Amino acid sequence: MSEKLTYALYEFFEEDDIALYYLGDFSDKSLLALTDIIHNSDEKSGNFGSLKSKTIYLIIEAFQNIIRYSLNTSVNNFFMLRKIEHNIFISTANIISDERVIYLKDRIDDLNKMDSNALKNKYKEILVNKKFSEAGGAGLGLVEISRKTKQKIDYYFEKYHNEDDIFYILLKYIKNHDVKQTNVFDVKDFYNFFLANQVIVFFKHEFGEAINEAVIRVCEINYTTSSLRQKKLVYHLSVEILQNLSLHALEIDGKKEGVFYVTKVNGEFNINVGNYINNFDINDFNKFLKILKQSSKTDLDIMYRKQLVAEEFNGNGGLGFIDIAREATEFNYKFFEINDNYSFFTFSFKI
Amino acid sequence: MIEPLYITATQSFPEVVLNKQSSIFSIKGDILPEDSVEFFSPIFEWFNEYSKNPNDITVLEIDISIINTSSTRRLVKLFKILENLALNNHVEVKWIYLIDDEIMQFVAYEFDNAFKNLKFTTYAR
Numbered sequence: 001m002s003e004k005l006t007y008a009l010y011e012f013f014e015e016d017d018i019a020l021y022y023l024g025d026f027s028d029k030s031l032l033a034l035t036d037i038i039h040n041s042d043e044k045s046g047n048f049g050s051l052k053s054k055t056i057y058l059i060i061e062a063f064q065n066i067i068r069y070s071l072n073t074s075v076n077n078f079f080m081l082r083k084i085e086h087n088i089f090i091s092t093a094n095i096i097s098d099e100r101v102i103y104l105k106d107r108i109d110d111l112n113k114m115d116s117n118a119l120k121n122k123y124k125e126i127l128v129n130k131k132f133s134e135a136g137g138a139g140l141g142l143v144e145i146s147r148k149t150k151q152k153i154d155y156y157f158e159k160y161h162n163e164d165d166i167f168y169i170l171l172k173y174i175k176n177h178d179v180k181q182t183n184v185f186d187v188k189d190f191y192n193f194f195l196a197n198q199v200i201v202f203f204k205h206e207f208g209e210a211i212n213e214a215v216i217r218v219c220e221i222n223y224t225t226s227s228l229r230q231k232k233l234v235y236h237l238s239v240e241i242l243q244n245l246s247l248h249a250l251e252i253d254g255k256k257e258g259v260f261y262v263t264k265v266n267g268e269f270n271i272n273v274g275n276y277i278n279n280f281d282i283n284d285f286n287k288f289l290k291i292l293k294q295s296s297k298t299d300l301d302i303m304y305r306k307q308l309v310a311e312e313f314n315g316n317g318g319l320g321f322i323d324i325a326r327e328a329t330e331f332n333y334k335f336f337e338i339n340d341n342y343s344f345f346t347f348s349f350k351i
Numbered sequence: 352m353i354e355p356l357y358i359t360a361t362q363s364f365p366e367v368v369l370n371k372q373s374s375i376f377s378i379k380g381d382i383l384p385e386d387s388v389e390f391f392s393p394i395f396e397w398f399n400e401y402s403k404n405p406n407d408i409t410v411l412e413i414d415i416s417i418i419n420t421s422s423t424r425r426l427v428k429l430f431k432i433l434e435n436l437a438l439n440n441h442v443e444v445k446w447i448y449l450i451d452d453e454i455m456q457f458v459a460y461e462f463d464n465a466f467k468n469l470k471f472t473t474y475a476r
Contacts, residue, residue, distance in 0.1 A: 209385040319420040
């Protein structure tokens with residue numbers, strides 16, 4: 001991934017308090033890690049406030065949707081969460097069979113025509129008649145989503161193979177109609193972008209210790225590799241770079257925001273971060289990174305050992321970056337000047 | 352007699368048991384606190400106090416699967432305390448790592464190299 005893309009992604013999601021996308025696991029472990037992100041966002045800019053329980057409810061329903069209807073294919077299921085001011089958007093994309101398309105289309109179209117009273121009656125009718133499908137829900141989840149969100153369910157089907165389709169669904173809580181919105185076609189574009197670029201996880205938020213922990217757990221679950229060494233390195237260095245972000249990113253308008261995403265191409269993980277940095281700090285930092293870039297593995301090992309036992313006068317003396325430089329197969333960085341005071345710093349490395 | 356120090360493990364913190372009476376000194380679990388200074392501070396205080404009247408033999412068991420670099424530096428500080436203690440006492444760091452975990456094995460190797468006056472023994476489990 002180019003450094004320019006990291007900045008472009010950040011710019012694209014700049015208005016989002018939180019933007020999270022991932023391809024992969026939909027087990028209870030992922031669900032718990034995601035809900036932890038919502039809980040831990042409370043003290044941060046992405047304050048969910050009264051939307052917290054509704055957001056968690058929608059995430060659970062989105063997961064249920066994937067688990068109930070997905071065909072077991074090699075294509076990864078896709079999850080998205082965006083919070084833009086007080087609007088929440090949760091979306092999934094997964095492969096389903098043709099017969100499910102007709103069933104889901106009819107059901108969602110029906111629900112989208114109903115007002116709150118009709119939805120209430122529909123809910124009661126399903127419960128009384130107990131017409132639960134083999135998949136387990138008789139569309140009860142969809143009725144509940146319509147009742148709780150008071151929004152039409154946005155969906156789209158795209159032909160995948162002969163008898164299979166990609167099912168995109170977007171669930172929304174809209175409190176403020178005047179701010180930026182998203183629709184199911186945006187979701188489709190992102191899904192295709194993520195697949196094409198083999199992005200496993202994308203996260204834009206205000207970073208902090210509790211959020212980092214939850215993000216790392218989401219990543220850990222989705223970092224599938226047969227090599228223990230690679231898995232540990234990716235995990236360990238993701239922690240390093242996220243902690244660096246939350247400790248050293250420049251705070252703007254009371255927020256230490258940044259972007260973090262991981263791609264996996266031909267078995268190699270590429271970890272990318274971007275955050276604001278004070279222009280005053282760039283010169284020294286740039287010099288330090290240049291030295292790391294020009295150093296051999298042996299030189300980096302020597303530098304690491306020296307720095308490890310050095311007296312603590314200035315934080316960790318860049319120990320985390322030295323560690324990344326010596327373990328990564330490659331690393332790149334760039335500073336994008338925003339104004340006289342600050343720039344956007346992007347950093348990526350491969351494991 | 353110095354009071355034992357117990358720290359319960361969390362997602363980011365390891366379990367810490369420092370008990371002079373029962374001669375149990377161990378750190379087990381992941382070490383990933385963002386503020387490693389705060390986490391290690393009571394551990395340093397405990398060992399500084401313990402150093403005034405230590406047991407004849409001190410074996411610190413370290414069994415961790417992941418550590419961030421800021422905590423690695425805190426371990427350096429801890430090992431400096433133990434290195435001083437080792438001048439007049441038997442002190443050993445027993446480093447336990449998961450078999451096949453080259454990374455934690457390498458971290459132990461780095462420490463072993465950095466602290467020539469402190470005995471390091473490694474065990475794969």
